[in-house]
Amino acid sequence: MGERKIFISILKLIVFAFWLVFQFIAITLISNMLNVFFIYYFALFEIISFIAVVHLNYKYKNTSYKVSWIALILLIPIIGAIIYIIARLGTNRNFTKINKISSGKKILVEENQNMLDSLKKKNRIRYNETRLIKNICGYPSYENTNITYFPNGESMYKKLLEDLNGAKKFIFLEFFIISKGEMWEEILKILKEKSKNGVEVRILVDYIGSLFVLPKDFRKSLKENNIKFKIFNPIKLILNLMLNYRDHRKLVIIDNSIGFTGGMNIGDEYINSYPKYGYWKDMSVRLEGDAVFSFTTMFLRMWQSITKEKEDFQKYKLPSKIKNTKGIVVPYSSGPEQVDSTAEYVYMDIINSAKDYIYIATPYLIIDYELILALSLASKRGVDVKIITPFIPDKRVIQMLTRSHYDKLLDSGIEIYEYTPGFIHGKVLISDYECAVVGTINMDYRSLFLHFECATYMYDVPAIKNIHDDFLKTLSVSKKVEKDVWEKRSFSKKVIESILRLFAPLA
Incomplete structure (x- = not known):
């Protein structure tokens, strides 16, 4: 055992x-x-x-x-x-698709050579800026165009309704956001009536911008009233949702004689009927005259890129009655189809040539090394550089990204102010009492490199004084960011800002 x-x-x-x-x-x-x-x-x-x-x-x-x-x-x-x-x-x-159709290089309007020669003799710097725009995106310079500047959404909206009511031939609308509410209902009422009376009405809206805010009966209402509409770049792959290029333009074109652009979308917050973030300040311009044809061209090119149907551009080139106006006007587009960014290059060229001052209003200040360097060098050579950003943000993380760029700018002597009454959404650059840009272009990577944008370059037009005066008025209700106070923010904030800044171009 x-x-x-x-x-x-x-x-x-x-x-x-x-x-x-x-x-x-x-x-x-x-x-x-x-x-x-x-x-x-x-x-x-x-x-x-x-x-x-x-x-x-x-x-x-x-x-x-x-x-x-x-x-x-x-x-x-x-x-x-x-x-x-x-x-x-x-x-x-x-x-x-868009490279073939939306390119601005095809000449649809011959520039007035006498006008260009005169500008070249009068101000070579501004002449060069108009050539920069022409050579990158193809859009020409114009005389015979009146500019009206609107310092807020309410004043722009009032004039917009008046002009829409006066339309005789066609109305084109292109927006990043169309949101349900009072503003859209009033515009739609006019569009229905105009379409009924034989005016051609087309609407182009971005898919992402309007995804969650578009009126429920939007398509049905437009279709029933013979209003043509297209959605720009609908998303088909969910993984590509945040990385697609978007149509960030804001355009209204009426009979090729009147055009609006600026920061405003269609939504009640833009006209302060719905105070979402305090007082919403948006700036826009109204063009009347020859230069509107560039806006008409932009719209038709984008529409053509979606429908793949050839448009007769000359059909919409209706003659203008505006003559003998002062100054030069250059509407232009910018987008990812361009080898060089018109948006950034125009800003940089104005900054690099500034002698007296550069004033900038922007909702977002998320810029690259090149723009930071250009602004810093301008300040160091004695140019007065002032920038206004929002004190009340629409997106907290984006404000942190914006503020993460303050250090280098403040170190160079640049003055930064934050608009205290609410949210400033306007996109304005003005320099030396004679040159200004108003449009849809934010001072951030998406606007400068990834989105389809539009703006109006102005030289020596009377409206520049109104833009200058409005900037100073806005400055008076904005809080200056003091360098010594800013440097005392917590270490953890500085670390978070550094990390965010590293990935800022992807935001």
């Missing part, structure tokens, strides 16, 4: 020993297999990431944009590279 127990015990030990050996061998084999597979997978992922970085470096000129994508790819190598590839795949189709 004792020998049997000893035998069983020895047998158990042998079985246990074999089991240990088996486990060791199995673990070793599995580990080796995993190591081999890991090497292959790691190599594959490295290749994908490398290709993404090489493509990124080749495709984009902007250093800050490259750095942000590369940081994302390094932080999460697989996911970061895949996100970048998806973003590119999702936009290549749009690039191909």
Whole structure:
């Protein structure tokens, strides 16, 4: 009996020993297999990431944009590279389509050579700025155009309704956001009546901008009233939702004789019927005269890119009665289809040539190294640089990103103010009492490089004085950011701002 127990015990030990050996061998084999597979997978992922970085470096000129994508790819190598590839795949189709149709390089209007020669003799710097716009995006310079500046949404809206009521031939509307409410209902009422009376009405709206705010009966109401409408760039891949290029323009064109642009979308907050963030300050301009044809062209090109149906541009080139106005007006577009960013280059050229002052109002101040350098150098050579941003934000994270750029600007002697009555949404740049830009272009990466935008460049037009005076009035109700106080903010805020700034171009 004792020998049997000893035998069983020895047998158990042998079985246990074999089991240990088996486990060791199995673990070793599995580990080796995993190591081999890991090497292959790691190599594959490295290749994908490398290709993404090489493509990124080749495709984009902007250093800050490259750095942000590369940081994302390094932080999460697989996911970061895949996100970048998806973003590119999702936009290549749009690039191909819009490059062919929406390019501004085709000359639809011959410029007045006498006007250009006169401008060249009078002010070579401003002449060069008009040539910059013409050479990048193709849009010409005009005389015979009156400009009216609106310092808020209420005044612009009142005039807009009046002009819509006076339409005889066509009305084109292009907006990032059309939101249900009082403003839209009043506009729609006029559009229905005009369409009924034979006026051609078209509406173009961005998919993302209006996704959650578009009136429920929008399509039905327009269709029933013979109003044509198109949605710009509807999303088909959910993974591409935040990375697609959007139509951020705000345009109203009436009979090719009147055009509006500026920061305003269609929504009650823009006319302060619905005080969402305190008083909403938006700035716009109304063009009347020859220059409106560039807005007409922008709209038709974008419409054509969606429908793929050829438009007769000359059909909508109705003659203007405005003559002998003062100054030069250049409406222009900017977008990701352009090799060079008209939006950033125009701003930089004005900043680099400024002698007396540069005044900027913008809801977002998320800019690259090149713009920071241009503003800083202007300040250091004695130019008075003042920037107004919102004190009350519409997006808290975006305000943190905006404020993360204050340090370098304040260090260069630039004065920064925050608008205290509410949210300032206008996009205005004015310089040296003679030059101004008003449009849809924010001082951020999306507006400067990724979105389709529009603006009006003005030289020596009477409205520039109104823009200048309104800026100073806005400054008087804004709080100055003091450098010594700003530097005392908490260490944690500084760290968060630094991290956010690294990924700012992707915001």
